[in-house]
Amino acid sequence: MTPLEDQLVAGMREHTAGLTPATDLLDRAVRGNRRRRARFAAATGALGVTAVLTVVFASTGTPPAAPAPLARPVLTAAEVSQRAIAALATDDVEHARIVVRQQDKQYTQEFWYDSVTGDMRHHDVVPLIGDRLTDTWTIRRNGTATVAYVDHAARTWWTHERPDDTGKSGSHAPYTPEELRQQLSEGTYQLVGEEQLDGQPVIHLRKSYNPGGEDLWVDAGTYRAVRRQIVKAAPIGDIVATLDFDWPPRTPESLRPLVFTPPDGYRETSPQ
Amino acid sequence: MTDAYAGLADLIRDRGRDLLAAATLLAGGRTAGEDLLQAALERTMRAWRRIDGDREGYLRRTMYHLAVDGWRLRSRRPEVLATVEPPAQPDAAEGVALRQALVQALGRLPPKQRAALVLRYWEQLSESEAAEVLGCSVGTVKSNTSRGLARLREIAAAQALGLERGARR
Numbered sequence: 001m002t003p004l005e006d007q008l009v010a011g012m013r014e015h016t017a018g019l020t021p022a023t024d025l026l027d028r029a030v031r032g033n034r035r036r037r038a039r040f041a042a043a044t045g046a047l048g049v050t051a052v053l054t055v056v057f058a059s060t061g062t063p064p065a066a067p068a069p070l071a072r073p074v075l076t077a078a079e080v081s082q083r084a085i086a087a088l089a090t091d092d093v094e095h096a097r098i099v100v101r102q103q104d105k106q107y108t109q110e111f112w113y114d115s116v117t118g119d120m121r122h123h124d125v126v127p128l129i130g131d132r133l134t135d136t137w138t139i140r141r142n143g144t145a146t147v148a149y150v151d152h153a154a155r156t157w158w159t160h161e162r163p164d165d166t167g168k169s170g171s172h173a174p175y176t177p178e179e180l181r182q183q184l185s186e187g188t189y190q191l192v193g194e195e196q197l198d199g200q201p202v203i204h205l206r207k208s209y210n211p212g213g214e215d216l217w218v219d220a221g222t223y224r225a226v227r228r229q230i231v232k233a234a235p236i237g238d239i240v241a242t243l244d245f246d247w248p249p250r251t252p253e254s255l256r257p258l259v260f261t262p263p264d265g266y267r268e269t270s271p272q
Numbered sequence: 273m274t275d276a277y278a279g280l281a282d283l284i285r286d287r288g289r290d291l292l293a294a295a296t297l298l299a300g301g302r303t304a305g306e307d308l309l310q311a312a313l314e315r316t317m318r319a320w321r322r323i324d325g326d327r328e329g330y331l332r333r334t335m336y337h338l339a340v341d342g343w344r345l346r347s348r349r350p351e352v353l354a355t356v357e358p359p360a361q362p363d364a365a366e367g368v369a370l371r372q373a374l375v376q377a378l379g380r381l382p383p384k385q386r387a388a389l390v391l392r393y394w395e396q397l398s399e400s401e402a403a404e405v406l407g408c409s410v411g412t413v414k415s416n417t418s419r420g421l422a423r424l425r426e427i428a429a430a431q432a433l434g435l436e437r438g439a440r441r
Binding site for chain 2: 022030
């Protein structure tokens with residue numbers, strides 16, 4: 001280490017010497033978590049006051065120290081955006097079903113993204129008419145991005161390596177949490193209001209650009225993205241992409257779709 | 273504590289000091305550090321039963337991600353920096369002023385540079401380990417570390433100049 005690095009480490013040590021977490025740190029975290037759950041319960045309307053207190057009592061074994069605030073405050077678009085950004089900070093796996101429509105044409109993809117490694121996969125469920133059913137993985141390790149491509153029609157596969165330039169241009173891959181965070185950070189979403197989406201309480205945000213626009217629905221309790229719809233105007237008709245999200249925790253099972261294995265009986269070819 | 277968070281109290285008892293130290297360096301002060309650690313704990317509680325394996329790692333990653341995101345948000349508004357508390361054990365040695373200046377400067381770095389320096393020099397992680405915690409590439413960790421150190425070097429140079437001037441007075 002250089003003398004400067006030595007001084008920095010020594011300074012960090014001095015600055016943090018003798019620090020001990022407050023004895024009530026964990027209790028405060030429990031109360032904070034309890035308040036969030038109570039807010040969520042009140043917001044969904046699924047539980048009344050009594051039920052919320054019962055849930056809190058049952059889960060902690062003690063009555064709450066103070067009545068939990070039960071009414072969710074009215075939030076601005078900026079506040080909802082900030083909470084949605086914070087909700088993207090976990091390392092859960094993103095899984096989205098993407099349906100893209102233009103006039104009578106449509107294709108469907110599944111998308112997985114691991115925000116810890118940056119690995120992603122696009123899997124065709126229903127390709128465009130005339131297109132082949134394909135699978136594409138992008139695996140990022142140590143500054144290298146390995147793209148693996150499977151053509152299910154030709155029963156072939158290939159891989160290709162390139163330097164990983166993630167984030168270098170300041171833009172992020174479409175539909176990733178980083179890209180959504182970037183959109184939310186621009187502060188251009190407007191609040192449409194609270195709605196139900198397939199029975200789930202959500203907050204609806206909207207932004208318009210010229211031409212096109214975007215709608216985003218986030219869970220009313222966790223502020224996690226539930227659905228996103230992007231409309232791009234085109235001469236022969238709007239292109240509408242609808243993404244339905246779920247966010248499974250990072251487990252070997254949820255990460256399995258991101259592991260590339262050449263399918264049995266497929267032939268390796270050179271990259272195309 | 274409820275059974276729902278079994279093991280969390282032990283984790284805080286055993287690793288709380290290290291976690292708070294990292295949070296304090298990330299947030300710029302003891303109070304802000306406790307707030308950061310508490311926020312990370314709340315997030316971790318939500319997923320506690322679903323976390324498969326390294327729960328401390330999950331908590332630590334959440335803390336770093338929250339810190340970086342929080343700073344990103346604050347950077348869009350007038351930034352209010354936490355005051356850096358004096359060292360717990362005052363030291364009259366010559367380098368104390370420089371070290372304090374370096375830690376204070378650390379608190380003013382952009383969030384990603386700050387997080388990279390804390391991971392590399394406080395947590396003593398390799399570049400690839402730091403990249404894994406931050407969810408970015410090794411190259412990003414390298415550039416953030418390099419830029420952060422360059423800024424600290426400027427502070428150190430200015431500090432040395434100031435000390436020299438002080439000695440001449």
